[in-house]
Amino acid sequence: MTVATTDLDRLKSGADQLFSKKKLAGFSIPLVIIAYLVYIFFAFDVPGLYSRADMDNARTLVADSYSYKMHVTRDNRSAEVDISIEGRRNGTYPEDGSPDWVTRGEETVIDLGQGHIATFGPEIVTYTIPGYGTFRAEPGRSGVNATFPDGDLPGWINASKNRVAITTEAGRFTVTRNRTEVFRYFNGWEAFWFTLDSPYYGLSVGEVAGRAVQGEAGDIFTAFWTNSMWRHQDVAWALFETVLMAFLGTFGAGLIALPLAFLAAKNFAPLMAVRFAMRRMFDFLRGVDALIWTIILARAFGPGPLTGALAILVTDTGTFGKIFSEALENVDKAPIEGVQSTGASAIQRYRFGVIPQVVPVLISQLLYFLESNTRSATVIGAITGGGIGLLLTQAIITQQDWEKVTYFIVLIVLMVMAMDWISGILRRRLISGDGTGH
Known part of the structure; x- marks a missing residue:
């Protein structure tokens, strides 16, 4: 009876030791993993990375992935105005063409929507901003002679002697000594199918399909295949x-x-x-x-x-x-x-x-x-x-x-x-x- 009891105690003691080891391992392994993650958190400077993150740039990057910019650019030396997609030469409108929100003439008027109006005159450029007023600038060799509405400049205006940049929800207006430029964002991938010089640019899907049925399928494919912007x-x-x-x-x-x-x-x-x-x-x-x-x-x-x-x-x-x-x-x-x-x-x-x-x-x-x-x-x-x-x-x-x-x-x-x-x-x-x- 005593021998049996001793064996039982020995088995119980061994089981307790084994359970203690497994319990220790069960707690120690997660602790080691947590300690390693804490080390990584500080070794890779995660707090510093978070503090340096610029969410405005992140939002701009995301927006740029599914949208495109239309550039309206004025050469301040010659007063010539160019309109292009993403500022690309092969995406430039002809001199007698422009989108419906740009009116060419002696004075080029750019309607950015929501009451935002930019104007390129022979000597002076202006930007009318609802709720703020009208910004005027006369760029020249001495820099940008700018006039702002009364009051302190808001944070979305960055101004110096040689450069003024205004960023609003409607777009961006930039003036330097040599160039004045307006950016306007649109959703989509412009000119993905056909470039501006293609006769099929701006046509609806039904119109393109109709021309394909009429025998222009080869020309349509060639215009798409040789697209110089999307290549x-x-x-x-x-x-x-x-x-x-x-x-x-x-x-x-x-x-x-x-x-x-x-x-x-x-x-x-x-x-x-x-x-x-x-x-x-x-x-x-x-x-x-x-x-x-x-x-x-x-x-x-x-x-x-x-x-x-x-x-x-x-x-x-x-x-x-x-x-x-x-x-x-x-x-x-x-x-x-x-x-x-x-x-x-x-x-x-x-x-x-x-x-x-x-x-x-x-x-x-x-x-x-x-x-x-x-x-x-x-x-x-x-x-x-x-x-x-x-x-x-x-x-x-x-x-x-x-x-x-x-x-x-x-x-x-x-x-x-x-x-x-x-x-x-x-x-x-x-x-x-x-x-x-x-």
Whole structure:
């Protein structure tokens, strides 16, 4: 009885100790995670980041993604007035044309809506602001001779001797010695389909469709395809270059990695020195990120899509070499022995006894990495100067056409979704023989 009681006490004591350890681990792990998050909070200066954040700039950036600016610009030296979309030369209205809210003449009147009226006269420019009054300025060589309504200047007016900037809910009015400019925002992507010089600009969908039925379909497509503002032709080619970089890099790496994988597999390379050398080479190739290889190869081969494809190829050769060698080490010996019993050569044993077993793994990994590398090719293209990544970088650097940045990002997302969908179909067809998705 005493022995049984002692054993029971020992078991109870052991259970209590085990429970205490698990309880300690259950509390300590969350505490460690919380302590690490607190460290990150201060190490990355999150409070400072929040204090430096400018919500006005954030709102402007968001607004620019789905809107565009119309620029009405006066050359203060010649008094000439230009009207353009985003200030672009290929988006400039002809001298005898203008939007309905701008009236050209000896005195150009710009109706910004809500009672805001800007006027470009021969010598003086004015801006009438409801609830505030009329601002007048006479720009010249000595600077901007400005006259404001009585009272202190509000915070939305920034004035100096050589520059005055007025920002209201209706738009922005800027005067310098050499130029007077009015910005007005509109929602949408202006001239996305046709440029101002196209005969189809400003037509409704029904009118364009009617002209297409009347035999102008080819001209309509050409006008859209050669749009000099949105560059649809260049964008389509850039998307093709991005997919091409990913395709060449991925499948080129697969073709190189497969034969090398045999030299890294235990059951196909009996010499340990050979296996060790191949595995370390794979570690080296995949250990260096594709972006680093991109910079290195760009110095060697110059910028271009081929450099991006080579960067993907080098990195994925190391990754595929590891994956393929592990797949080869797990093959079943029975099919190989069956092929060997027929008197087949070594190459035939590999072809009919080994390859069919690893094909599902090879195809699955190749297609998965093709989808992943399509995204990577966007960033790589920004460095090597090719693909949609280059156009995206150019649009971001200009800090003007943020609606184009949105357009390119939407296209990139659609491209990745399409590659995911296509690779899924190919995996089902090539691996399971089912292309229906069920």
